[in-house]
Amino acid sequence: MADLSVQLASLELRNPLLSASGTFGHGLEMQFLSPPERLGGLVSKTVSLLPRRGNDNPRIYETEAGFLNSIGLENRGIESYLESTLAEVADADCVVFTNIGGEREEEFVELARRLEERDEVDALELNLSCPNVQGGKLPFGTDPATAESVLRRVRDVSTKPLFAKLSPNVTRIGDMARAVEAGGADGVTAVNTLLGMAVDWRRRAWRLATKQGGYSGVGIKPVALRCAWECANAVDIPVIGCGGIANAEDVLEFLAVGCAAVQVGTASFSDPGLLGRLAGEVSALLDEHDVASVRDFVGCMDRPRPAKV
Numbered sequence: 001m002a003d004l005s006v007q008l009a010s011l012e013l014r015n016p017l018l019s020a021s022g023t024f025g026h027g028l029e030m031q032f033l034s035p036p037e038r039l040g041g042l043v044s045k046t047v048s049l050l051p052r053r054g055n056d057n058p059r060i061y062e063t064e065a066g067f068l069n070s071i072g073l074e075n076r077g078i079e080s081y082l083e084s085t086l087a088e089v090a091d092a093d094c095v096v097f098t099n100i101g102g103e104r105e106e107e108f109v110e111l112a113r114r115l116e117e118r119d120e121v122d123a124l125e126l127n128l129s130c131p132n133v134q135g136g137k138l139p140f141g142t143d144p145a146t147a148e149s150v151l152r153r154v155r156d157v158s159t160k161p162l163f164a165k166l167s168p169n170v171t172r173i174g175d176m177a178r179a180v181e182a183g184g185a186d187g188v189t190a191v192n193t194l195l196g197m198a199v200d201w202r203r204r205a206w207r208l209a210t211k212q213g214g215y216s217g218v219g220i221k222p223v224a225l226r227c228a229w230e231c232a233n234a235v236d237i238p239v240i241g242c243g244g245i246a247n248a249e250d251v252l253e254f255l256a257v258g259c260a261a262v263q264v265g266t267a268s269f270s271d272p273g274l275l276g277r278l279a280g281e282v283s284a285l286l287d288e289h290d291v292a293s294v295r296d297f298v299g300c301m302d303r304p305r306p307a308k309v
């Protein structure tokens, strides 16, 4: 049996399979379909300082190949997360990431401060796709200096491993990865959703109330794979690949280009048991190809091909 364990900064994960923020509940809602003990880690939906009701409906639309969403970071806020959600995930037998987001640097800082004393949280993931109200509402993750600054300020108040979740909606994502590494990030998640749009021309209606939304799912895999590869080549910290992963083959593609782990998002909506099954399927593929461990396999694209593959 292949050894699936991986190390992400200081974190030891039993396997490289994580849930993607916002697609797997807030806490343990999915535990009966994809039990935590079969995952490497759980990533929470983005938690903000204050409760957010999110955007108006319609805010999710299924395209020919994936989702468009404009949920608008609906969540009950940090108080509720600390009081109820964390009590629930305390017993989760896997690594727990809390994904945080805000519209000002101070909000990220305050969230990190509030989570610092909570041992149930193993790591923070910073959602840099949030609009920065002090920066003309452009997402934090579209300007290297802004991204570096928010990381630096969170680093000052947090001892937990910090993962910066990057937006693919930039010209050079490698520059963003370098910026968050300089700011003190312990890892990078690549990527969040792509900006997209859908219309119903017959009814002259937008498919989403916000007109634009985030595109995810199988359609974005080639873009996400390229982004993850670019990040892995740009930085020395681990990269978590995310975008369009729907089966074990996809997982191995992201690991092969240099990702130390992966997240599964949209695919969990149609198959909530997928994440729970993936470790077995990845392991079977690695065994079939005589790969003894995931750690040996990561970043193997530019290495000579073993005879049997």
Ligand SMILES: Cc1cc2nc3c(=O)[nH]c(=O)nc-3n(C[C@H](O)[C@H](O)[C@H](O)COP(=O)(O)O)c2cc1C
Pocket: 020, 021, 022, 023, 045, 046, 067, 069, 071, 073, 099, 127, 165, 191, 192, 193, 215, 216, 217, 218, 220, 242, 243, 244, 245, 263, 264, 265, 266, 267
């Ligand atoms: C319905 C929905 C809600 C999401 N909510 C969040 C969120 O709260 N925070 C975040 O960082 N990413 C969020 N994402 C982005 C996913 O975590 C992931 O980065 C993206 O969907 C690409 O992966 P996928 O193609 O496997 O879904 C959301 C995605 C979807 C589809």
